[in-house]
Amino acid sequence: MSPLRVARRAALVLAGILVVAALVLSVVGVSLVRRSFPQTEGEIKVPGLAAKVDVLRDERGVPQIYGDSLTDIAKAQGFVHAQDRFFEMDLRRHVTSGRLSELVGDAGLETDKVVRTMGWRRVAETELPTLDPQTRTTLQAYADGVNAYLRGRSPSQASLEYVVLGTRVSDYQIEKWTPADSIAWLKAMAWDLRGDYSNELARARLSTRVTGAQIAELFPPYDTANTPILTADQWAPRSTPGQVSSSVPSALRSAATGASSRDVADALGSSSAQDAYAAVGRALSAVPALMGRGEGIGSNSWVVGPQKSATGKPLLANDPHLAPGIPGIWYQVGLHCRQKSEQCPLDVAGFSFSGVPGVVIGHNDKIAWGFTNLDPDVSDFYLEKVDGNRVLRGRTWEPLQTRREVIKVAGKPDETITVRSTRHGPIMSDVLPALDDAGERSPVPVVEGQAPATQQDFAVSMAWTGLQPARTADAIFALNTAQDFTEFRQAAKLFAVPAQNLIYADVDGHIGYQAPGQVPVRVSAFKGAPPGFWPAPGWDETYDWQGYVPFDSMPYALDPDEGFIVTANQAVTASPTPFLTTEWDYGYRSQRIRERIEAATKGGGTVTVAEMAQIQMDSRNEFAPTLVKALLAVPLAGPGDTDAQVAFTREAQDLLRDWDYTTPADGSRAGAAAAYYNAVWANLLRLLFDDEAPKGLEADGNSRHMAAVARLLENPKSAWWDNRQTPGVTESRDEILRQAQVEARLELTRKIGKDPDDWRWGKLHTLELTHQVLGGDSVPGIVRSIFNRGDYEMPGGSSIVNANGWRANLGYETSWAPSMRMVVDLGAFDRSTWVNQTGASGHAFNGHYDDQTEDWVAGRQHPWPFTQKAVREATDEELTLVPGS
Numbered sequence: 016m017s018p019l020r021v022a023r024r025a026a027l028v029l030a031g032i033l034v035v036a037a038l039v040l041s042v043v044g045v046s047l048v049r050r051s052f053p054q055t056e057g058e059i060k061v062p063g064l065a066a067k068v069d070v071l072r073d074e075r076g077v078p079q080i081y082g083d084s085l086t087d088i089a090k091a092q093g094f095v096h097a098q099d100r101f102f103e104m105d106l107r108r109h110v111t112s113g114r115l116s117e118l119v120g121d122a123g124l125e126t127d128k129v130v131r132t133m134g135w136r137r138v139a140e141t142e143l144p145t146l147d148p149q150t151r152t153t154l155q156a157y158a159d160g161v162n163a164y165l166r167g168r169s170p171s172q173a174s175l176e177y178v179v180l181g182t183r184v185s186d187y188q189i190e191k192w193t194p195a196d197s198i199a200w201l202k203a204m205a206w207d208l209r210g211d212y213s214n215e216l217a218r219a220r221l222s223t224r225v226t227g228a229q230i231a232e233l234f235p236p237y238d239t240a241n242t243p244i245l246t247a248d249q250w251a252p253r254s255t256p257g258q259v260s261s262s263v264p265s266a267l268r269s270a271a272t273g274a275s276s277r278d279v280a281d282a283l284g285s286s287s288a289q290d291a292y293a294a295v296g297r298a299l300s301a302v303p304a305l306m307g308r309g310e311g312i313g314s315n316s317w318v319v320g321p322q323k324s325a326t327g328k329p330l331l332a333n334d335p336h337l338a339p340g341i342p343g344i345w346y347q348v349g350l351h352c353r354q355k356s357e358q359c360p361l362d363v364a365g366f367s368f369s370g371v372p373g374v375v376i377g378h379n380d381k382i383a384w385g386f387t388n389l390d391p392d393v394s395d396f397y398l399e400k401v402d403g404n405r406v407l408r409g410r411t412w413e414p415l416q417t418r419r420e421v422i423k424v425a426g427k428p429d430e431t432i433t434v435r436s437t438r439h440g441p442i443m444s445d446v447l448p449a450l451d452d453a454g455e456r457s458p459v460p461v462v463e464g465q466a467p468a469t470q471q472d473f474a475v476s477m478a479w480t481g482l483q484p485a486r487t488a489d490a491i492f493a494l495n496t497a498q499d500f501t502e503f504r505q506a507a508k509l510f511a512v513p514a515q516n517l518i519y520a521d522v523d524g525h526i527g528y529q530a531p532g533q534v535p536v537r538v539s540a541f542k543g544a545p546p547g548f549w550p551a552p553g554w555d556e557t558y559d560w561q562g563y564v565p566f567d568s569m570p571y572a573l574d575p576d577e578g579f580i581v582t583a584n585q586a587v588t589a590s591p592t593p594f595l596t597t598e599w600d601y602g603y604r605s606q607r608i609r610e611r612i613e614a615a616t617k618g619g620g621t622v623t624v625a626e627m628a629q630i631q632m633d634s635r636n637e638f639a640p641t642l643v644k645a646l647l648a649v650p651l652a653g654p655g656d657t658d659a660q661v662a663f664t665r666e667a668q669d670l671l672r673d674w675d676y677t678t679p680a681d682g683s684r685a686g687a688a689a690a691y692y693n694a695v696w697a698n699l700l701r702l703l704f705d706d707e708a709p710k711g712l713e714a715d716g717n718s719r720h721m722a723a724v725a726r727l728l729e730n731p732k733s734a735w736w737d738n739r740q741t742p743g744v745t746e747s748r749d750e751i752l753r754q755a756q757v758e759a760r761l762e763l764t765r766k767i768g769k770d771p772d773d774w775r776w777g778k779l780h781t782l783e784l785t786h787q788v789l790g791g792d793s794v795p796g797i798v799r800s801i802f803n804r805g806d807y808e809m810p811g812g813s814s815i816v817n818a819n820g821w822r823a824n825l826g827y828e829t830s831w832a833p834s835m836r837m838v839v840d841l842g843a844f845d846r847s848t849w850v851n852q853t854g855a856s857g858h859a860f861n862g863h864y865d866d867q868t869e870d871w872v873a874g875r876q877h878p879w880p881f882t883q884k885a886v887r888e889a890t891d892e893e894l895t896l897v898p899g900s
Contacts, residue, residue: 060899
């Protein structure tokens with residue numbers, strides 16, 4: 016953005032800020048807006064450097080860093096991250112340390128209570144000394160670089176956000192960065208990318224409202240027709256003790272056929288158990304979604320081998336689906352040793368996290384790798400019988416572990432909480448009181464020889480792999496320097512949490528896959544149900560974790576005969592062992608990607624870099640043909656409807672008759688059909704499921720709901736079709752489908768206009784990139800306008816390859832999206848392409864704050880220079896960091 020445009024925008028903002036008295040004296044002109052912008056040319060002295068480091072930025076401000084040692088490069092990366100994104104880094108460390116209230120006041124108190132209870136920072140500090148010495152050295156060098164940037168700077172010189180927050184927190188001082196700050200962020204990443212916990216709680220809460228048959232229908236088995244990541248001939252499972260099938264629980268299957276399961280039917284709970292589940296759900300919802308939450312935390316990645324690549328070398332694509340925001344989650348960077356050697360082996364570029372040294376996703380000079388969420392079940396909830404400060408274990412009582420946490424609150428007195436933990440983990444039902452679901456009952460497993468605990472007061476504890484010290488930080492550096500598949504797997508072995516699908520390609524023409532991560536071995540609390548499907552009785556040690564799946568038992572593959580590998584959060588293998596989860600994505604995205612690759616390579620065809628990027632933008636809804644067929648078969652005339660009313664609805668329904676099932680944002684015929692279809696889908700979910708859902712568990716329209724509805728369409732007698740909110744009336748399947756179409760027609764008439772030809776999906780499906788702290792509705796609108804950007808009209812949707820997802824229970828606005836896109840060409844890295852969601856800068860009004868967003872929305876990717884020659888040719892600004900005292 017030109018200086019003139021910066022000045023104009025700043026002037027407009029200043030005019031509005033005059034209305035907000037608290038900011039009149041804080042924001043005084045363009046100079047204050049620009050005072051935190053980084054120096055990107057010339058020379059800066061940095062204490063502790065052994066030699067000069069060059070920082071070369073391209074026209075989008077993306078830095079490529081060149082140095083002579085790992086410590087110098089890490090120090091420079093810390094310095095550059097802090098230049099561009101320090102407020103983001105500071106916010107993250109406050110959240111992950113349970114100290115958000117120090118930064119934003121009592122608005123952060125609930126978050127702090129939950130994070131302190133889990134103890135992310137405590138785990139990070141425990142983890143640090145277990146890391147490899149080189150990792151610890153790198154983390155410290157990175158911290159030194161951050162602190163070199165901060166030295167002598169006031170908060171307002173670091174970022175504009177501190178100026179705004181200073182109206183409430185006037186005495187805030189920035190603390191030095193530490194290695195533990197970086198490790199704690201990895202805990203937050205692991206938290207957002209864990210699997211299953213929400214569904215485990217949902218089933219427990221639903222169990223008192225609907226039958227076992229309905230739960231089985233709402234959580235249908237994975238459709239084995241959807242190809243897993245590795246087919247049966249690509250992965251031969253190794254035996255793992257304690258593993259069971261990941262199919263739908265037999266107890267629920269028997270309930271669906273009218274039989275009964277003693278373990279479910281006779282295991283009655285209490286209002287205390289239901290209250291505890293609701294309290295846990297509220298507590299976990301209080302943690303900010305730093306990377307995202309729910310089904311939207313998915314991703315696409317795939318790799319094509321040399322036989323199917325137009326370049327004769329592998330091509331690798333990746334686009335992680337995370338929560339949108341500004342600045343975006345990723346920071347593009349290159350880290351290069353001027354002369355690669357055993358002492359300085361780094362030559363890597365890709366996407367990093369501000370606050371963490373190294374590259375998380377990208378490529379070096381030999382290999383490339385990408386991530387999608389494996390989403391294994393790595394957390395369990397335990398019902399605990401608690402009496403004061405003791406908890407039942409078998410037939411004896413043992414003391415709870417307790418500790419006090421003092422939370423400082425800006426402008427308010429300190430808050431003190433007592434954290435209680437059992438052997439399984441912290442008691443999460445203590446943290447925040449439940450606001451709903453009081454008086455309901457929930458299933459509790461019957462323990463042989465004991466009476467059912469129908470009147471027992473319960474607490475709920477949580478076991479999670481992320482609360483155990485691990486070596487994920489080691490894995491990042493090992494990935495950055497890996498040179499072949501063997502070293503790649505050795506790095507993956509260290510990747511404990513979050514567990515990810517890792518895809519691989521190298522310059523020698525190999526492609527591969529590895530499932531890493533710590534996955535607990537445990538048995539189910541209910542006969543026939545998979546482990547972790549329901550909460551377990553904490554007083555029975557039978558249900559404790561019994562270790563982790565050995566790394567050698569985790570699925571992997573090298574050079575499969577098929578010639579390509581697709582991972583889009585679908586099932587990893589067709590085998591039930593090792594048990595990873597029941598909560599796979601149901602495969603709509605993965606199947607569509609496979610279809611596109613197979614079509615492109617049919618008859619000896621090949622795929623280009625540009626075609627890989629085009630697949631990332633595919634907007635076809637793979638579930639739509641199933642639902643549209645059912646919708647078009649339904650008579651639209653309801654009781655008492657006039658011909659005009661029927662014609663009014665049919666005018667909209669006709670959009671679906673020749674629809675190609677794509678979901679563009681524009682005003683095309685397909686865009687109009689997509690708008691109507693998605694409105695029908697949202698209304699159908701509301702009519703079908705929400706009348707029986709507890710508060711907070713309304714249907715959001717994810718792939719599980721699509722799979723469930725596909726099966727319900729074939730079962731018109733299911734109890735789900737009857738709307739409980741219409742007592743005395745039993746709705747049929749066709750009536751609910753008719754009502755959904757009628758309601759959608761009326762809704763879009765109100766929101767967009769009467770003529771269906773004028774509808775377009777992008778008018779409903781918008782995206783505002785929102786600042787994590789200063790972008791919400793509680794902030795004055797003029798302040799939000801400083802930091803937020805939008806509204807963008809978005810194509811795609813949930814369970815679509817171009818995964819600009821939305822939650823049907825909240826509205827049509829985009830809730831998650833591809834956080835970046837990249838395509839790596841292993842034949843010539845300089846032909847690779849990438850794009851970020853926002854820009855390199857975290858400074859509002861900086862020219863690189865959102866300069867990639869329009870291209871990201873449109874699906875355009877930028878050249879990604881990697882070789883030193885290409886980087887030099889693309890350089891727009893050059894900064895030299897030199898040793899200084």
